[in-house]
Amino acid sequence: MLDHSVLVLNQNYEPLNICHVRRALTLLYQSRAEMLENGYGYIHTANRDVPIPSVIRLPYLVKRPYHIARKISRAEIYNRDQFTCQYCGKQTKQLTLDHVIPRYRGGQHTWENVVSACAPCNRRKAGRTPEEANMKLHKVPAPPQVSRYAYIPMHYMKQRAEWERYFPH
Numbered sequence: 001m002l003d004h005s006v007l008v009l010n011q012n013y014e015p016l017n018i019c020h021v022r023r024a025l026t027l028l029y030q031s032r033a034e035m036l037e038n039g040y041g042y043i044h045t046a047n048r049d050v051p052i053p054s055v056i057r058l059p060y061l062v063k064r065p066y067h068i069a070r071k072i073s074r075a076e077i078y079n080r081d082q083f084t085c086q087y088c089g090k091q092t093k094q095l096t097l098d099h100v101i102p103r104y105r106g107g108q109h110t111w112e113n114v115v116s117a118c119a120p121c122n123r124r125k126a127g128r129t130p131e132e133a134n135m136k137l138h139k140v141p142a143p144p145q146v147s148r149y150a151y152i153p154m155h156y157m158k159q160r161a162e163w164e165r166y167f168p169h
C-alpha cells in the first residue's frame, strides 16, 4: 500500500509527477504538500487514523520547460507528421524526407524545413520550392509539440478515477 501511486500537482493544480504513498506521507508530515484526495483509506495508528493520499499538491510553483527540443531524425519527422504526406495528405509508411527549400538552394536540415512526403510527391516537387512546383504544404512545419505532462507516462493518467479531473482534455 505504501507503494501505491500518488498524483503530485503543482501549486497551480497542474499535474507534475507521480510518487509513492510513502513519499507523499513524508511530504504531508513535513507540511511540504497538502492532501487533495484521500483515495486509499486510512492507516490506523495508536493515536489517530492517518488518511492515505492519492492526490497531493505542492505549496510552491515548480517551473519546468514545456517544450523539450528533440533531435531531428527521420523517425521523428514521420511521427510529427503522423505518417502523412505533407503535400497530398496521403497516409502511408512509404515516406521520404523532403526539404521544403531544397538543400542545394540553402535549405536547412531543421524541423522548419523538413517534411514527410510520399515518393510521387517528392518526385513531382523535385528540386523546386513548393511555390515553384505549385504544391501546397498541409501545415507549416515546426518542432514537435510535447505533452504538457511529458513527465507523466500516458498510461498513468487513467490509472485512478479520482485523478481524471486533474487532467484537462
Ligand SMILES: [Zn+2]
Pocket: 085, 086, 087, 088, 089, 090, 117, 118, 119, 120, 121, 122
Ligand atoms: Zn504525396
